Amino acid sequence: MNPLYHRAEFMLSAPNLQTTPEGIDYEVAFAGRSNAGKSSAINTLCNQKSLARTSKTPGRTQELVYFKLDERRCLVDLPGYGYAKVPLNVQLKWQKELERYMEKRKALNGLVLLVDIRRSLAEYDLQMINYAAHLNLDVFIALTKADKLNRNGAKNTLFAVQKQLKDSTATTQVELFSSLKKEGIEQLHHWLDAHLDEPKKA
Numbered sequence: 781m782n783p784l785y786h787r788a789e790f791m792l793s794a795p796n797l798q799t800t801p802e803g804i805d806y807e808v809a810f811a812g813r814s815n816a817g818k819s820s821a822i823n824t825l826c827n828q829k830s831l832a833r834t835s836k837t838p839g840r841t842q843e844l845v846y847f848k849l850d851e852r853r854c855l856v857d858l859p860g861y862g863y864a865k866v867p868l869n870v871q872l873k874w875q876k877e878l879e880r881y882m883e884k885r886k887a888l889n890g891l892v893l894l895v896d897i898r899r900s901l902a903e904y905d906l907q908m909i910n911y912a913a914h915l916n917l918d919v920f921i922a923l924t925k926a927d928k929l930n931r932n933g934a935k936n937t938l939f940a941v942q943k944q945l946k947d948s949t950a951t952t953q954v955e956l957f958s959s960l961k962k963e964g965i966e967q968l969h970h971w972l973d974a975h976l977d978e979p980k981k982a
């Protein structure tokens with residue numbers, strides 16, 4: 781049980797940095813490929829059925845979706861990436877916007893990256909991790925849908941991803957995660973608690 785997250789409510793959708801809410805001290809952004817299980821993870825984390833929309837038309841809305849936890853803290857749902865039907869020019873424009881947000885948004889204090897455990901880290905996942913490292917942002921990597929693998933398979937993937945990131949300059953925590961089985965929720969709550977309440981990046 782973690783009441784802070786259970787109280788989450790939709791606040792606003794921001795198409796760019798300029799329209800992000802003022803007066804927020806801490807926020808953590810959620811990123812991942814379309815279909816990685818990001819909406820399900822946010823819903824499970826907040827113990828709500830339909831706070832984040834599970835993707836019907838993934839990748840269509842290129843907006844930062846803000847969920848308010850309390851007066852000074854938010855979770856931010858970034859658009860899922862890697863959705864082929866989004867035209868390249870739209871993808872590139874969004875990528876620039878996203879970089880600007882990540883670089884300039886003072887309240888941003890961490891990144892949660894959702895990765896389907898059955899797929900390895902995609903190029904764009906690695907780019908996000910490296911960019912976060914460059915900006916001094918810690919990254920929590922949730923290997924989602926862990927229930928789809930048996931225990932050994934899941935653990936082996938966890939070790940493989942940890943090994944893959946061994947030489948990275950990023951500060952990462954990698955965990956098995958399943959919205960279905962409620963696995964990894966406690967670890968993520970704990971990580972979020974720490975990143976929604978500590979000195980911000982310089």
Ligand code: GDP
Pocket residue numbers: 812813814815816817818819820821833834835838860924925926927928957958959960961
């Ligand atoms: P998003 O596009 O990243 O927001 O992904 P969604 O949350 O919409 O999930 C994509 C698909 O994966 C849906 O069909 C979900 O039901 C399924 N899914 C999400 N999380 C889990 C999980 O923990 N276990 C299983 N087995 N399926 C999941």
